[in-house]
Amino acid sequence: MGVLSFRTATAADAEALRDLEQVANLAALGHVFDAREFPFPAQAVLDRWRAVLAEQSVTVDAVDGPSGLVVLAASDRTTLRHLAVHPEWWGRGVGSAAVDRAVTRIRARGVVPRLWCLVDNERALALYRRLGWDATGAERQAEWPPYPTEIEMVLQGSDRE
DSSP, X not given: OOOOOEEEOOGGGHHHHHXXXXXXXXXXXXXXXOTTTXXXXXXXXXXXXXXXXXXXXXXXXXXXXXXXXXXXXEEOSSEEEXXXXXXXGTTSSHHHHXXXXXXXXXXXXXXOOEEEEETTXXXXXXXXXXXXXXXXXXXXXXXXXXXXXXXXXXXXXXOOO
């Protein structure tokens, strides 16, 4: 894999973040979000990225590749809020490296790292479990139609109180 050069995304990256999220979602979540019935909400996702990038408490780590972003990981003070890896980079450790950066930042605040993941996102769940995350039992509906179920996870061995 080589050394990854992470940088903090800025407002100028909003479209690139949306584009990476779209390509990753189409590859990993087509069985959840059927593109014919639920087309990718490009404008709404772009608007969300603009709002996220404006939040003072959020850091978005990104790695540039030869044809766009390779990975992104958004986190706030307590939560890994979003992770996306370009499908051409799956299995190379970039997702794990991005999660590790976010976890290090969250733990430095003395907080138990948390995240929410679609119950049907088998690839992401496998990654999180391999990295030591466990489901808490909490569930909620995702924000996008068809509103699939998300589960909350915390880092294994962390104090869950």
